[in-house]
Amino acid sequence: MLKLASRVAALQSSSIMDIAAQAGALKAKGVDVVTLAAGEPDFNTPEEIQVAATKAMAEGITKYTPSAGFNALREAIAEKVTRENGFPVKAEEVLITSGAKHALYFALQTLAEAGDAVLVPTPGWVSYHAMVELTGAQMIPLPIYEEDGFQLNVDRWKGMAIPPNARGILINSPNNPTGVAYSREQLKKFVGWALQRNLWILSDEIYEKILYDGAEHVSIASLGPEVRNHTITVSGFSKSHCMTGWRLGWAIGPADIIKKMSALQSQSISHVTSFVQWAGLTAAKLPASKIDEMVEKFDERRQYCLGRLEKMTEYCSYHRPNGAFYFFVNFSKFLNKVGKSDAEMCKELLSDHHVAIIPGSAFGKEKFVRISYANNIENLKKAFDRIEAYLKK
Template sequence: MNEVRGITTEATTAAPTLSSRLSAVRPSPTIAITRLANELRRQGRDVIGLSQGEPDFDTPRHVKEAAKAAIDGGQTKYTDVDGTPELKRAIVQKFSTENGLSYDISQISVGTGGKQVLYNALCATLDEGDEVIIPAPYWVSYPDMVLLAGGKPVIVSCGEAEGFKLSAEALRRAITARTKWLVLNSPSNPTGAGYSAAELDALGRVLLDHPQVMVLTDDMYEHIRYDGWEFATIAAVEPRLFDRVLTCNGVSKAYAMTGWRIGYAGGPAWLIKAMATIQSQSTTNPSSVSQAAAIAALTGPLDFLAERNAVFQERRDLCLTAFNNTPGLSCRTPDGAFYLFPSCAGMIGRRRAGGRTIDTDVDFATFLLEEASVAVVPGSAFGLAPYFRISFATATERLSAACVRIAEACGRLA
């Protein structure tokens, strides 16, 4: 019993609760796997982590020097909510020079990493029940960001036979009166599959028939590509969609700046303004020092990219050969990014020592962590099974050792 101003009341027993929306959202599977691998390392295990998409290269020297100069110059105060005018001008120039896209700085948003930019856009536009088409395999965060924003993810399976890419016909079938966005990621995380200009043109022709559908294109891996594959982005391929496209990018992957947390986008001014409103009530501006570093990245030399891509391609080919020579595994060659998405269908139904059966790709990933001390992410986390994802953005000798461990472990399965 409680007394409030002389009034006796029954004590409340209701416990605080989380929002119902949160119950539909999963923690990031890639982060979860990385945490488990780190815990095993703390126990003394030599775990090779292939689960996290982070280049092992250092941030370019000229970028770090620009950050130091910003600190010494006193650039440590608040900036405009969604990016400094100087960084926005650098992004405008980047879009113009590299992608053939013409934006004004009022059409540019800068956030604390690409993930915040995507989330801001979804929060600013989705009402309960609005649908977002997401081709699978997908980056793990897309569906959950849609759910947090109140929308409904519409997953369209795009299997290996389709090159892990959305076809025009599949897009046409998925669109309804409630469709608000289509999400495109090229080159893709997790598969490395890239859309050609012709494939984007075919998707664009479908979208022209549905003026209510906007396109969120995630071009984060634009500069990491192989075998002469040419990058294209849909707003440039189909200019009539320009006012309906949010072209997202960032400095994390190509410039090895994951910890600096700078993502950006170009899009219609009304959307950019709404995204700034969302950001003003969450994080406010990205780090002022990181913004200064991003200017140096976007306006500085890119000669280091060719050398790094050559190393990535060497690592890609090493792992491809190993997996395709391991009975029960097979892997398609990616166009870009630094991931492989091998099939483990041939491992399903095999038995571990002790009699446990590998029934799913989650079982297989668990087996590799427990028996081979190699951390990978099961394909079901990306919406397609039975596969697993590895990142080859790690030291070549560690990749080679991981491939040997995986092959040996698979050979022990009955």
């Protein structure tokens, strides 16, 4: 085998994508697998966005574009965020990226390097760790506690020694995997804590539109001009507009940082696919009612899962999520009794009961599992019946 660069020698692919692929392979063999693994709306992309993309192709929007994205789309996103997220944004502060994921990747490549530490509240999304380490920096997990309902409680970090080389912190609300949308009060306290330490803030807001029980989304950058200068906001259309496969997201931040991130894009993937960007102009104007309809459906599913989990408390504990489409369930009661790990449980559930869910250890929290309810009630029922059968075996 050829010698690998040390940068990638220990790199693993995303465990969520791996489990989703294993489930897909079983399905291809004709097995009736229920997948509650990927964080992906099961609805198709709204029709007007599909039409906009095919029209753009027919009209020749099939050529290279500026690497930061079409100016029209940068402007449309700047206007949308100014209107919806409560802070003023100019087009030059927007970078159009291949999904929120690549925005996070470019932001970290731009801001972190060997010798730095980057703080990540944990449990946290699976890709943060790998992305931080690919910059050469060290990831330092900061605990988020189940006893706090997985709320953001910076008082918990007060006694912790934050190393002097800590440069930045990643924050994600509404949160994957916990399903918690942090409150304005919590975020204000968090911002005070971070600015006191002169940290940059990378705010992943990809689930900003998926909220329940009257929760509000608060963009970190809306909490004042000083914090805006320290923050890169990341979001996109994947979840809110059912566009996961399109790969269309953005980063918003100080123009000098966005310029460097754009240079990285220009030297790597050049830009996001031209007709996908063009369809983004239609996506940016999608009536809020369309998103609300989908969120209502997610809410029905959330209620259904709550009903099922309520009947499983002999085996697990959970809290009521108010954002995204995940339950992060503590199965330590069951796992301690049978002497198994969360990874073993998920493996057996997939191979023997044909339900795909993600082990909590992938998010930095053992004995938990993440269940995505971005699936219809019929499939959720099937999945919970199978999980119950596994637990009672």
